[in-house]
Amino acid sequence: MIVLHHLNQSRSLRILWLLEEMQQPYELKVYKRNALTRLAPEELKNIHPLGKSPVIELDGKVIAESGAIVELLIEKFAAHLAPERHEEDYIDYLQWIHFAESSAMVPYLLKIFNSIETQKGTELCFLDSYADAEFNKVFGYLESTLENKTFLVGNRLTGADFMLGFVAHGLVYGMKLADKFPNIHQYLKNLEALPSWQRALKIEAECN
Template sequence: MITVHHLENSRSQRVLWLLEELGLPYTVKRYERDPRTMRAPPELTAIHPLGKSPVITDDGVVVAETGAIVTYLTAKAAGALVPALGTAEHARYIYWLHYAEGSAMPPLLLKLIFSRLASGSPWPLRPLVRRIADTVLLGFVDPDLRRHAAFWESELADRPCFCGADFTAADIMMSFPLEAFAARGTGTGPQVRAWLDRIHARPAYRRALQAGGPYAYASTGWSPTA
């Protein structure tokens, strides 16, 4: 039996959603963040040495990293939600599957870190730290995020899903960065908003929310990932 070690408000929500879309049986073990640091609890290190979520166990097999979990689970479901090999849609699928974590998430994490840097600094240093953080945000992070947002808009202007006409597991991978971006109120365009409305209306998405519990990114809010 597949067990999802699910951390609140984290990437592991996508794994629950994928399992609901695939119709694979699973159980959920929930973990709560440290209320002070918002980090994952140490109990997760018993599952994987890095102590991060998402991670699944399946009859003794441990799989971490969202993209690896998606590959493992779609293979277990006989390739469901994956375009056929040799098609243009499959080439797009491979790209978006890896883009979600490799390109989209780093600037979002930098936005989070530098936005909170001053508040976590000793008070005499806060004005200086705030100026440094603002310089990085305005000169590097925010322009980078705007480029990504424009890219998403252009890609979704020509197709309803990231790989083409059909919904795939790559759309599930893209959900977390786009939800996090939208939750920050950082200028989500009409194509992205429409795409988010479509995925949020999917019955499997709603069932995954019930399975995982409160999930801030489906509406508003922003928290650090594990």
């Protein structure tokens, strides 16, 4: 049995959605953010020393990191969600899976953190312009890539979409940038039409 230690409003949504798509039996253990600090509760450190989510338990092991979890679960339970290694799309698949937590996540989080700091009166000397430049570069690239595409790789649902869907959701609903990135917005609509996405969002809403 797969156990998902799920923190509300976190990257754990990726794994929740993947589990719903795989329709593999799993147990969900829910943790809620501290209402004041918005940080994960201390109880998560009892599961993994970093105290972060997502974390899964599988075959007696505790496994962290979204990308590693997505790749592992697909390899073990849902091979149809990844190109085979000999296929041309496999390289693109790997790049986009890692793009979501490397190139995309740094400017994404910087924009959020900078907004919080400036709202509190902090004067930013470097991070603001750096974050804007990186944000526009990274998501401009994603925007152009997604033109006329339903999914990210090979025009079919893959692990890359499970990784990137969380970021697209944050851009559209958290940052309210649907008008600036219409292709990303349409891509998110494509994901939102999937029954597994809808089930995951319903479970997530019940966790908040």
